Amino acid sequence: MAEKIATREAYGNALAEFGDKYPNFVVLDADLAAATKTGVFKKKFPDRFFDCGIAEGNMMTVAAGLAAAGKIPFASTFAMFAAGRAFEQIRNSIAYPHLNVKIGATHAGITVGEDGATHQCNEDIATMRSIPGMTIINPADAVEARAAVEAAINFNGPVYMRFGRLAVPVIFDAANYKFELGKGIQLADGKDVTIVATGIMVDMALSARAALAAEGIDARVINIHTIKPLDREIILAAARETGALVVAEEHNVIGGLGSAVAECLCEACPVPMLRVGVEDTFGHSGKVPALLEYYGLTPANIIAKAKAAIALKK
Amino acid sequence: MEQAKLNALKQTAANVRLGVLEAVHSASSGHPGGSLSITDILTYLYFEEMNIDPKDPQKADRDRLVLSKGHTAPALYSVLAQRGYFDPAELKTLRQLDSFLQGHPDMKHTPGIDMTTGSLGLGISAACGMALAAKIDNKDYRTYAIVGDGESQEGQVWEAAMFAAHYKLDNLVMVIDWNGLQIDGRITDVMNPTPHDKKLEAFGWNVISIDGHDFEQIAAAFEAAKACKGKPTAIIATTIKGKGVSFMEDQASWHGSAPNAEQYAQAVAEIKAAMAD
Numbered sequence: 001m002a003e004k005i006a007t008r009e010a011y012g013n014a015l016a017e018f019g020d021k022y023p024n025f026v027v028l029d030a031d032l033a034a035a036t037k038t039g040v041f042k043k044k045f046p047d048r049f050f051d052c053g054i055a056e057g058n059m060m061t062v063a064a065g066l067a068a069a070g071k072i073p074f075a076s077t078f079a080m081f082a083a084g085r086a087f088e089q090i091r092n093s094i095a096y097p098h099l100n101v102k103i104g105a106t107h108a109g110i111t112v113g114e115d116g117a118t119h120q121c122n123e124d125i126a127t128m129r130s131i132p133g134m135t136i137i138n139p140a141d142a143v144e145a146r147a148a149v150e151a152a153i154n155f156n157g158p159v160y161m162r163f164g165r166l167a168v169p170v171i172f173d174a175a176n177y178k179f180e181l182g183k184g185i186q187l188a189d190g191k192d193v194t195i196v197a198t199g200i201m202v203d204m205a206l207s208a209r210a211a212l213a214a215e216g217i218d219a220r221v222i223n224i225h226t227i228k229p230l231d232r233e234i235i236l237a238a239a240r241e242t243g244a245l246v247v248a249e250e251h252n253v254i255g256g257l258g259s260a261v262a263e264c265l266c267e268a269c270p271v272p273m274l275r276v277g278v279e280d281t282f283g284h285s286g287k288v289p290a291l292l293e294y295y296g297l298t299p300a301n302i303i304a305k306a307k308a309a310i311a312l313k314k
Numbered sequence: 315m316e317q318a319k320l321n322a323l324k325q326t327a328a329n330v331r332l333g334v335l336e337a338v339h340s341a342s343s344g345h346p347g348g349s350l351s352i353t354d355i356l357t358y359l360y361f362e363e364m365n366i367d368p369k370d371p372q373k374a375d376r377d378r379l380v381l382s383k384g385h386t387a388p389a390l391y392s393v394l395a396q397r398g399y400f401d402p403a404e405l406k407t408l409r410q411l412d413s414f415l416q417g418h419p420d421m422k423h424t425p426g427i428d429m430t431t432g433s434l435g436l437g438i439s440a441a442c443g444m445a446l447a448a449k450i451d452n453k454d455y456r457t458y459a460i461v462g463d464g465e466s467q468e469g470q471v472w473e474a475a476m477f478a479a480h481y482k483l484d485n486l487v488m489v490i491d492w493n494g495l496q497i498d499g500r501i502t503d504v505m506n507p508t509p510h511d512k513k514l515e516a517f518g519w520n521v522i523s524i525d526g527h528d529f530e531q532i533a534a535a536f537e538a539a540k541a542c543k544g545k546p547t548a549i550i551a552t553t554i555k556g557k558g559v560s561f562m563e564d565q566a567s568w569h570g571s572a573p574n575a576e577q578y579a580q581a582v583a584e585i586k587a588a589m590a591d
Contacts, residue, residue: 026450050446050481058439058473065443068421068429069378071450073443088433089470093440097421097430 002169007199008106010142011163012037014149015074015104016044022153025072025102028063030056035165036076036106056081060089060103067099072153075101079108079162083124094158095131102152103160108138109250110283110291111166111200120283126255128160129228135181136227138162138249138257140202143172144225147179155181162199164250166288169203184231190220193306194238194245198224198257201248201276201297208302219306230260232268239269244309248276248302272312274305315530319362323529326396327357328589331558332582333392333405339578341409344417347568349389351493351526351553352460356393358532359458368398371425375455378444380429382437383462383491384418385570391415391424399426435468437461438488442478445486445546456540459488464496466507472517478546479518486546487539488519491526493555495566514548526551558585 015027019041026048033039033051042049052059056077063073075082082090082105094101110120128136137152137159139145145163152159187202188209197205202223209219220242222234238245245265247258258275265273278295292298330353338344356379360366364377381390388408395402407413414423418432428444431437441459448455461471478486490510498504507513511521520542524531532551539547555569556562559581562573573581 048450052477053473053480055470055473055476057435057470058442058477061436061439061470062443062446062474062477065380065429065440065445066447067443068440069444069447069451070374071447089436089439092433093430093436 002171004167004169005142006165006167007139007142007145007163008037008165010145011104011106011149011161012040014146015041018150018153019045019048022072025074025153026050026066028052028059028073028075030054030059030077030081032077036104038076038104056086057089060086061093063101064093064097064099067101073101074104076104076106078119079105079121079124080119083127083160084121087127091131095134098133098157100156101158103158104163105160106163107165108162109164109199110278110295110297111164111250111288113165113288113291114285116285117283122252122278122283123255124162125227125251125257129255129260133157134228135159136162137225138199138227139225140199140223141168141171143170143174143177144179147177148225151179151181164200166200168200171203171206179225182226182229182231184234185223185225186220186234187223188221190218191242192218193310194220194222194242195248195302195306196222196224196235196238196245196257196261197248198227199250201250204297204299205248205302207299208306211299211303212306217306217310224257227257227260230264232264235261235264236269239265239271243271243313245271245273246276246302246305246309247273250297251277252280253277254280272309274309276301276305315533320529323357323361325589326361327354328585330357330389330392330396331585333395333402334388335573335578335581335585337388337391337405337408338572340406342572343409344388344572345385345570346388346572347495347555347562347565348383348386348462348491348493350557350559350562351555352386352491353389353557354527354529355460355489355532355551356389358529360393360397362533363536364458365455368426371399375453377455378428378441378457380437380441380444380457380459381419381431382441382459383434383465384431384437387417387419390419394426434462434465435470438471438474441486441488442474442483445478445483446481448485449481449483456485456487459486461488461490463490463492463494463507464501466490466510467505475514475517475519482544483546484543487536487549488546489549489551491553492550493553495555495564495569497566497569499566510550518545520545520547521550522547523550524552526553527557558588560584
């Protein structure tokens with residue numbers, strides 16, 4: 001069985017790993033360093049770590065000020081308090097002046113688990129995607145998360161990075177993995193349908209593909225780590241070549257990757273497309289496996305939607 | 315302060331006020347009241363206090379200024395124009411589609427603007443970030459933030475106040491433009507945020523209260539701020555909204571409305587008459 005690591009953990013480890021190589025970045029947190037894993041960086045680089053206390057709005061604008069003065073700040077908190085509470089600070093003080101701030105948003109989606117709906121942010125991709133010039137990265141595993149952190153450091157501009165609480169399988173080979181900002185990755189070819197997935201749904205998409213293959217259905221699988229800017233070419237090629245898509249994400253079906261892909265398809269290559277995600281509802285406390293089942297974030301649901309999408313082909 | 319310097323500052327401030335009026339009148343919108351209340355302090359900062367170079371607005375080790383009360387951009391634009399950052403003739407383009415003078419400060423398009431602001435409560439946090447960056451990089455540049463008295467009703471101002479004291483940002487000065495008025499009326503009637511001096515002291519700040527139109531007091535306050543180590547300084551500047559234009563003074567109605575042609579002519583005449591004295 002594959003090793004399991006939470007992407008938030010990979011985030012904290014990557015910050016600590018890259019600290020020496022990139023001496024100009026600093027890390028801010030809002031009293032959640034133990035949970036966001038920026039504590040790993042804090043331990044190694046105490047002079048470059050600044051706790052802002054439980055004041056996320058101030059933290060985001062302090063980050064903007066640091067960036068305006070030439071630093072590369074990573075501002076970390078839960079997705080809910082970054083993209084939710086501090087939306088306006090991100091919009092007005094970071095994104096509008098296009099400042100070089102990296103937002104490390106952990107505990108995204110329903111896999112937060114027991115803490116329940118107030119902490120399960122299924123709306124962050126939607127709010128961040130609506131901000132001009134914002135780059136959004138949602139890595140699928142620890143290898144991709146590490147690579148994304150380095151790519152964000154080397155990119156000049158605001159980046160929203162979405163990490164999860166849950167330990168998830170490592171699906172990429174660290175030695176051969178290449179991260180290219182804004183480029184989707186085709187993980188498996190197929191001709192009958194394409195499963196476009198992001199974050200924790202990528203591993204499930206691969207499971208779904210195997211099950212579909214056993215039934216004689218040949219599914220392509222695309223991993224979208226950069227939700228904005230969206231890799232339109234890989235999406236449109238999939239639409240042309242497979243004629244039907246399923247988009248899977250741990251996010252509200254409104255405003256996230258599903259919406260982004262739908263916008264792309266409708267304008268350039270309309271084909272049947274169905275979404276797997278949280279169906280415009282709030283989260284709930286519970287054990288993660290039960291929550292994934294309850295909200296339909298499962299290979300079984302991807303399989304069902306894939307078949308339904310194929311049936312919609314003319 | 316030498317009389318000649320004092321006179322020069324007064325003349326410059328009067329020219330800045332004329333620029334404010336011209337800009338707001340040309341735009342037929344904007345915020346003259348709070349621009350005129352902060353004019354003397356901004357004039358002092360850019361002409362006497364700050365280490366800046368209008369020929370090199372992005373100079374790495376320059377002092378920074380964040381106009382947290384961003385709606386009073388006309389005052390900052392007028393000061394920058396007087397100081398040589400751009401042609402004062404540009405002031406007439408305020409708020410027009412083809413202008414680089416946005417309704418609120420835009421650091422990406424206006425020379426001399428150190429931070430994009432406009433949404434109240436944000437600028438002071440950005441100033442904290444700049445001051446912290448100076449500490450991290452062992453630089454001796456200083457950061458100035460101009461906060462409105464009404465703006466201090468925003469909770470984020472107090473988040474920032476906590477932050478600045480916690481990280482001992484003695485390279486940060488926050489000026490509160492205490493003109494006593496906000497859009498809906500007297501700030502003590504709308505939502506009383508007083509007493510600022512005691513609150514900021516309790517938050518760990520060095521607090522100095524002055525008359526914000528007295529250049530001697532302004533100069534002494536910034537000097538005292540530099541001498542204070544280990545904590546940030548707040549200068550609470552009592553000012554008059556609409557200062558220098560009789561019919562605008564201490565009137566909340568002039569917070570965000572522009573003078574018509576007749577009012578503009580009278581306002582200009584009053585500023586020029588004061589200059590001649």
